[in-house]
Amino acid sequence: MKAERKLEVFENPHPDVKYEITHQCLEFTSLCPLTGQPDFAEITITYIPYLKCVELKSLKGYLWSYRNEKGFFEDLSNKIAKDLIEVLKPYFLKLEAKFNIRGGIKTTIVINYRKEENYG
Template sequence: MEETTLSLLGKKTEYPQDYAPEVLEAFNNKHPEMDYWVRFNCPEFTSLCPITGQPDFATIQIDYIPDIKMVESKSLKLYLFSFRNHGGFHEDCVNLIMKDLIKLMNPKYIEVTGFFTPRGGISIYPYCNYGRPGTEYAEMAKDRMRTHR
C-alpha cells in the first residue's frame, strides 16, 4: 500500500468496538536496504480478562526491523484500541499483536512485550519475538529469546 492509499491518516477517527486487525495499514519503507529498529511504545493499552470481564491495563512495546513494509502509526493506534472490549489473556494479546503485524508487514525481525499492571498483586510481562526463517534474523530471535530478561 503506497502512502497515497492510506485511508486513515488525516481523516475523522472512527474507533472499532472489538478486535479489528483489518484496520492495520502499511506503507513502503524508504530504506529497505538498511537494518534499523523501529519502536512503538503504547502506554494506554487495555483489554478485558476473558474470565472476569475486568479491564487489564498495559504498556505494549513493539520493536521491529522493517523490510519492504512498515506499519502506519494511526492504524496501529486504532488496532490496539480495538482490544479494549476484547477478552484475551495477556500472553494471547501479545502473540496476537505480533502475528497480525507479521502478516501485515513481513518484517525481518519483530518483538512485542506487554508490561501489564498488577492485578491481585502480580504483574505479568509476556514477551514474544520472530525472525524471518532461513535468515540471520531467525538466529537473532533465538538468541534474544535465550537471553531475554
C-alpha cells in the first residue's frame, strides 16, 4: 500500500510569536535511481511558522511515501522542501538531508528558504 503524499496543516496557535519548530525523521528511505538499491537518510526540518504548522502524522506519511521512489538526493530533498514551503508559507524553513554513505561518499543536502516580505 502506497502512502498518500499529502501534507496537512493546522492554524499556528501563536502567530504573534516567531518561534522555531524542528522535526527529525531518522529513517527516511528512497531508492537509488540508477541501481534501485535503497538509500537511507536523516532529514531535519526546521521552520518558523507564519500562519500554518504541519501536522505530524501527515508529515510522517508524506516522508514515508518516498520509500519506493527512485530519485537523486538533490531532487528528493528539493521536492520535500518545496512541498513544505508551498503548504506552510513559513517565515523561514531549513531542510537538512544527511544521506548514508554510498560508494564511500556521505552526502548532505541543505536547503534554506526565507520569505523576506514576512520576516523581520
